[in-house]
Amino acid sequence: MKQQIRQIISKAVREHSLSRDDIILILSCENSHDYELFQAADSVRRQYVGDAVHLRGIIEFSNYCSRNCLYCGLRCANKNLRRYRMDADAIYKAAASAVSIGYRTIVLQSGEDSTYDADAIADICRRLKKLGVAVTLSLGERPYEEYRLWHKAGADRYLIKHETADPELYKKLHPGKTLASRIDCLRQLSELGYQVGSGCMVGLPGQTIETLADDLLLLKELDVEMAGIGPFIPHPSTPLAEYPPGPVDMTLKMLAVARLLLPLAHLPATTALFTIAGDGRERALCSGANVVMPNVTPSEYKNLYEIYPNKSRAEKTMPVAGRRQLENMITALGRTVAGDQGHSPKRKFSRAVS
Numbered sequence: 001m002k003q004q005i006r007q008i009i010s011k012a013v014r015e016h017s018l019s020r021d022d023i024i025l026i027l028s029c030e031n032s033h034d035y036e037l038f039q040a041a042d043s044v045r046r047q048y049v050g051d052a053v054h055l056r057g058i059i060e061f062s063n064y065c066s067r068n069c070l071y072c073g074l075r076c077a078n079k080n081l082r083r084y085r086m087d088a089d090a091i092y093k094a095a096a097s098a099v100s101i102g103y104r105t106i107v108l109q110s111g112e113d114s115t116y117d118a119d120a121i122a123d124i125c126r127r128l129k130k131l132g133v134a135v136t137l138s139l140g141e142r143p144y145e146e147y148r149l150w151h152k153a154g155a156d157r158y159l160i161k162h163e164t165a166d167p168e169l170y171k172k173l174h175p176g177k178t179l180a181s182r183i184d185c186l187r188q189l190s191e192l193g194y195q196v197g198s199g200c201m202v203g204l205p206g207q208t209i210e211t212l213a214d215d216l217l218l219l220k221e222l223d224v225e226m227a228g229i230g231p232f233i234p235h236p237s238t239p240l241a242e243y244p245p246g247p248v249d250m251t252l253k254m255l256a257v258a259r260l261l262l263p264l265a266h267l268p269a270t271t272a273l274f275t276i277a278g279d280g281r282e283r284a285l286c287s288g289a290n291v292v293m294p295n296v297t298p299s300e301y302k303n304l305y306e307i308y309p310n311k312s313r314a315e316k317t318m319p320v321a322g323r324r325q326l327e328n329m330i331t332a333l334g335r336t337v338a339g340d341q342g343h344s345p346k347r348k349f350s351r352a353v354s
C-alpha cells in the first residue's frame with residue numbers, strides 16, 4: 001500500500017493526471033502519507049508558479065442574497081442577519097484604500113443581489129480599472145450578456161464555486177438550482193475570456209470520498225485558472241447548524257491533490273481554513289497554495305458578511321496591520337509577496353492597466 005501511494009503521487013507529479021480510483025486512494029490513506037503528498041504539492045507549486053504569494057483584496061459589498069443555500073448565513077431565509085449594501089462610491093473608496101497599501105487585485109464579492117444591475121456593475125469595473133488593478137468578480141449566476149458586458153468593462157476574472165460535483169447533493173444544498181446550470185456559467189465565463197475560478201467545500205453533510213474525488217476531477221476537466229477549496233463550517237442560523245465542520249487535514253489533502261492536477265492554477269489558502277485552524281494559512285501555503293485573499297471591506301460591514309460564523313475573528317486586524325502580518329508570515333515561510341496583478345500563468349493575458 002505504502003509503495004502504491006508513493007507511486008501514485010510520483011506519477012501525479014510527472015503527469016498531472018490521476019484516475020478517480022487513485023484520487024480516492026490518496027484521500028483515504030492514513031496520515032502517514034500526508035507529509036509526502038504535501039511535499040510533492042509544494043514542489044510542484046514551486047516549479048510551476050514559483051515562490052510568490054499573491055494577495056487579493058476582497059470587498060464584500062452586499063450581503064443581500066436571493067438564494068437559499070442550506071449552508072450559508074447569507075441565505076434569504078436567515079432573518080437574524082442585518083443586511084447592508086455599499087454604493088459605488090463606497091466600493092471605489094475601499095478599493096482605492098486597498099490599492100494604497102499594496103493590493104493589485106480587487107475581488108468584488110456579494111450575494112446574488114440583482115439590485116446592482118448589469119450597468120451598475122460595469123460602471124464599477126470601469127472605475128476600478130482606473131486604479132491599475134486586476135478586477136475579479138464573484139457575484140454568482142447571472143445572464144451571459146451581463147458576464148459579457150462586465151468583461152468588456154474590464155473585469156478580468158470571475159469566481160463561482162461549484163461547491164460539490166455530486167448533482168443530487170448540489171440540488172439538496174441549493175434549493176431550486178442545479179449543478180448543470182452552475183457548470184454552464186463556468187463554461188460561458190471561460191468562453192468570454194475570463195480567468196475562471198471554481199472550487200468546493202470539504203466536509204459537507206452527505207459528501208463522500210468519491211464525491212471529493214469528483215470535485216477534483218471536475219476542476220481538472222474545467223481546467224480552471226483558480227480553485228478555492230475550503231472546509232464546510234456550520235452556521236447557527238441555517239438548517240445545517242448541527243453538523244460538524246469539515247476536517248482540516250482532508251481540506252489540505254484536497255488542496256495538495258488539486259495542485260498536482262492543476263500545476264498552473266492559483267490556489268488560495270482560504271479564509272475558511274484560517275477560521276477553523278489558526279495555522280491554516282501557513283499549512284495551506286506549504287501544501288500547494290499560492291494565494292491569500294484578505295478582507296478589505298470597511299470594518300462597519302465586515303462582521304455582517306457572515307457566510308459562516310467567526311470569519312471576522314479570523315480577520316480582526318485592520319487592513320494595514322493585517323497586510324504587514326501577512327507579509328511577515330509569508331516571508332517567514334521563505335516565500336515572497338507578489339508585486340504584480342497575478343494573472344493566470346496559463347494565459348498570455350495583458351489587460352494590465354487599461
Ligand code: SF4
Pocket residue numbers: 065066067068069072073074075076110111112140307
Ligand atoms: S452561498 Fe452564495 S448564493 Fe448561496 S446563499 Fe450564500 S451568498 Fe447566496
